[in-house]
Amino acid sequence: MFDGLRSLTWKHADTIEQWVRKATRGLCQEARERIADEIREHYTQALQAALTAGAGHQEAARRALETLGSPRKARAGFLKTNLSVRQAWLLNQMTTWGGWKRRLYLFFLYLAGLCMMGPGRLHMEHHEAHFVFIGVSCILFLGMLLLASGCLALQRRGYIRLGISIGWTGYIVGAAVPLMVGAALWGREASFGLAWLIVIALLSAGLEHIAFFGKLRSKQTEP
Amino acid sequence: MNLKGTLPLLILRALESGPKHGYLIAAEIKANSKGVLDFREGALYPALHDRENKGLIQSYEEVENGRTRRYYRLTQKGKKALAKEREEWRALSGAVTMFLEEA
Numbered sequence: 001m002f003d004g005l006r007s008l009t010w011k012h013a014d015t016i017e018q019w020v021r022k023a024t025r026g027l028c029q030e031a032r033e034r035i036a037d038e039i040r041e042h043y044t045q046a047l048q049a050a051l052t053a054g055a056g057h058q059e060a061a062r063r064a065l066e067t068l069g070s071p072r073k074a075r076a077g078f079l080k081t082n083l084s085v086r087q088a089w090l091l092n093q094m095t096t097w098g099g100w101k102r103r104l105y106l107f108f109l110y111l112a113g114l115c116m117m118g119p120g121r122l123h124m125e126h127h128e129a130h131f132v133f134i135g136v137s138c139i140l141f142l143g144m145l146l147l148a149s150g151c152l153a154l155q156r157r158g159y160i161r162l163g164i165s166i167g168w169t170g171y172i173v174g175a176a177v178p179l180m181v182g183a184a185l186w187g188r189e190a191s192f193g194l195a196w197l198i199v200i201a202l203l204s205a206g207l208e209h210i211a212f213f214g215k216l217r218s219k220q221t222e223p
Numbered sequence: 224m225n226l227k228g229t230l231p232l233l234i235l236r237a238l239e240s241g242p243k244h245g246y247l248i249a250a251e252i253k254a255n256s257k258g259v260l261d262f263r264e265g266a267l268y269p270a271l272h273d274r275e276n277k278g279l280i281q282s283y284e285e286v287e288n289g290r291t292r293r294y295y296r297l298t299q300k301g302k303k304a305l306a307k308e309r310e311e312w313r314a315l316s317g318a319v320t321m322f323l324e325e326a
Contacts, residue, residue, distance in 0.1 A: 023265065038245055038268055038293055045246040069263025077269025081276060
């Protein structure tokens, strides 16, 4: 427990802890810790001021807590100015996949997936539509990767929420549209490609544990 | 009196005289307005974080008497914003006063 409250009973401390918990619910770990430290420090000073003014412990604690106001209203404000757990996760994923080596890796996996989907019969049919589909999908996917780069730059300039929103919309549209079009074009056979893409996604999720990609990630997330 | 939307300007003004932590900022606003400008202090921190996100103020931690406090200071961008917002406020309040006195 923080220094300023050592002289208080557990009940008072529990009350400010409850306020902090309510006000920071749903925020990412970093924001939660920073806000909790600031609010506790603020409360401690308000408490000391009330004690110096002659109030008893109970009254001083009540006044100090009252000056903070509603934790729900404060939480609404904090959610507008700090990242939620989900936003922090999305940002972390964008940063993780922000390097060119990883992007190229992702692109080739995607390309391979499309070739499997549109079916691996390209060599047999040589249908023009397959080439057009794969070409357009690749352009869309590369555009999406470029868009994500732009969004990371936005995030570095302080437009974090905008960066996350546009970047992820790009990812979803860039990846989902070709898959949907492919599924519509090749029907049942597309399901083999989709299954293959799911395997790729699962393998990709495990990349964190591979030393090479782990090193890349730590480099990218350094300030 | 809680004038909605004025807290960001009051924060910049409070930091004009030097770096301060949250409690001091709240105390200075209340004291300098002789208690007229009152607000729930829980609302101060989201406003501080918003100004910081916009690059108008900067925060840093300092250990004082064994306790870590987060201080805020104005940036160059913040000084310019304060000058601009102050002018806008003067124009607005002058216009409202003029209108009220005429009516």
